Amino acid sequence: xxxxxxxxxxxxxxxxxxxxxxxxxxxxxxxxxxxxxxxxxxxxxxxxxxxxxxxxxxxxxxxxxxxxxxxxxxxxxxxxxx
Amino acid sequence: xxxxxxxxxxxxxxxxxxxxxxxxxxxxxxxxxxxxxxxxxxxxxxxxxxxxxxxxxxxxxxxxxxxxxxxxxxxxxxxxxxxxxxxxxxxxxxxxxxxxxxxxxxxxxxxxxxxxxxxxxxxxxxxxxxxxxxxxxxxxxxxxxxxxxxxxxxxxxxxxxxxxxxxxxxxxxxxxxxxxxxxxxxxxxxxxxxxxxxxxxxxxxxxxxxxxxxxxxxxxxxxxxxxxxxxxxxxxxxxxxxxxxxxxxxxxxxxxxxxxxxxxxxxxxxxxxxxxxxxxxxxxxxxxxxxxxxxxxxxxxxxxxxxxxxxxxxxxxxxxxxxxxxxxxxxxxx
Numbered sequence: 141x142x143x144x145x146x147x148x149x150x151x152x153x154x155x156x157x158x159x160x161x162x163x164x165x166x167x168x169x170x171x172x173x174x175x176x177x178x179x180x181x182x183x184x185x186x187x188x189x190x191x192x193x194x195x196x197x198x199x200x201x202x203x204x205x206x207x208x209x210x211x212x213x214x215x216x217x218x219x220x221x222x
Numbered sequence: 223x224x225x226x227x228x229x230x231x232x233x234x235x236x237x238x239x240x241x242x243x244x245x246x247x248x249x250x251x252x253x254x255x256x257x258x259x260x261x262x263x264x265x266x267x268x269x270x271x272x273x274x275x276x277x278x279x280x281x282x283x284x285x286x287x288x289x290x291x292x293x294x295x296x297x298x299x300x301x302x303x304x305x306x307x308x309x310x311x312x313x314x315x316x317x318x319x320x321x322x323x324x325x326x327x328x329x330x331x332x333x334x335x336x337x338x339x340x341x342x343x344x345x346x347x348x349x350x351x352x353x354x355x356x357x358x359x360x361x362x363x364x365x366x367x368x369x370x371x372x373x374x375x376x377x378x379x380x381x382x383x384x385x386x387x388x389x390x391x392x393x394x395x396x397x398x399x400x401x402x403x404x405x406x407x408x409x410x411x412x413x414x415x416x417x418x419x420x421x422x423x424x425x426x427x428x429x430x431x432x433x434x435x436x437x438x439x440x441x442x443x444x445x446x447x448x449x450x451x452x453x454x455x456x457x458x459x460x461x462x463x464x465x466x467x468x469x470x471x472x473x474x475x476x477x478x479x480x481x482x483x484x485x486x487x488x489x490x491x492x493x494x495x496x497x498x499x500x501x502x503x504x505x506x507x508x509x510x511x512x513x514x515x516x517x518x519x520x521x522x523x524x525x526x527x528x529x530x531x532x533x534x535x536x537x538x539x540x541x542x543x544x545x546x547x548x549x550x551x552x553x554x555x556x
Binding site: 157181 | 268451454
């Protein structure tokens with residue numbers, strides 16, 4: 141099982157690839173929209189890439205609850221493997 | 223006694239012989255769009271890549287724009303109207319339910335009683351038309367086929383709808399398809415996903431509009447994020463399938479010409495496909511908007527004009543839209 145830090149680091153890489161945000165900026169307390177400037181379309185790309193990377197399903201209804209990087213990491217940690 | 227029915231056979235291979243386009247005269251800026259929606263030039267540019275679009279004037283009808291595009295394509299192909307055996311018009315914005323607009327276009331062009339009909343495959347219409355045209359020629363049903371994609375989406379766009387008013391636009395594109403010594407149109411990968419019928423649709427049926435006493439016709443609505451997800455990722459898989467069926471490796475591709483739905487979709491598809499840097503990507507949407515069935519040929523034309531595409535190049539075309547429906551094929555550029 142990946143650690144919280146491993147998931148954060150992998151997610152940071154995805155955010156970097158999709159939106160060009162420096163991976164080091166993608167910390168648990170950062171808001172996707174307010175701090176990292178990830179808009180809703182980029183968020184869709186991040187979610188799809190995260191689903192592939194972590195082998196989980198992130199339903200559309202859930203995406204709006206993932207406000208911070210920490211929210212997304214926590215969701216991925218508890219989500220059953222798809 | 224049963225008489226065996228004779229069948230026809232056509233050319234072994236087909237290719238696109240010429241393309242043409244018609245861009246409406248009126249340029250509509252993001253500032254003008256924002257007079258009716260609460261948005262901004264910057265928001266529209268970052269969300270769609272659209273800087274401006276073209277909307278048709280009254281005289282630029284579906285028929286007139288189609289004829290303009292088709293004449294260019296015939297000239298480019300060196301094919302006379304009388305040689306055309308079939309005219310296929312892909313459109314969702316010819317606002318007369320019957321008859322189809324294709325017979326009028328065939329007649330105005332001067333074809334000799336060519337078969338002519340409309341198809342409704344929304345934004346995927348042009349790639350459907352190319353697939354049909356190619357197969358008609360290989361079956362011997364026609365020697366030359368004219369496939370047209372044409373829209374006046376401004377007529378069915380709600381100019382106060384923040385989600386769509388800035389996207390849709392007008393125009394026409396056409397291709398002449400004919401027999402070829404070498405394969406110039408790869409196998410089509412196409413399909414439909416009716417369970418997602420509601421994602422892009424008119425907001426109501428005509429009888430509902432009449433019952434409600436509406437003085438406006440039904441207009442387009444789109445559920446943006448699910449469409450973005452489907453178009454960017456599911457369609458990348460379809461694009462890959464079209465390459466595989468044609469036996470063309472990503473490295474051997476010269477150009478990627480997707481339906482000009484949204485620049486962000488084009489970018490996301492290119493990333494999902496892992497397109498090599500040397501593959502040229504069509505980006506006509508920036509100044510043309512999303513012209514639905516007309517977008518692929520118009521985008522290809524711009525690449526010609528800008529010198530990024532030349533005759534003999536190998537291009538991957540893919541188009542997708544309301545239905546949901548999609549079609550993709552690899553073609554040799556005329």
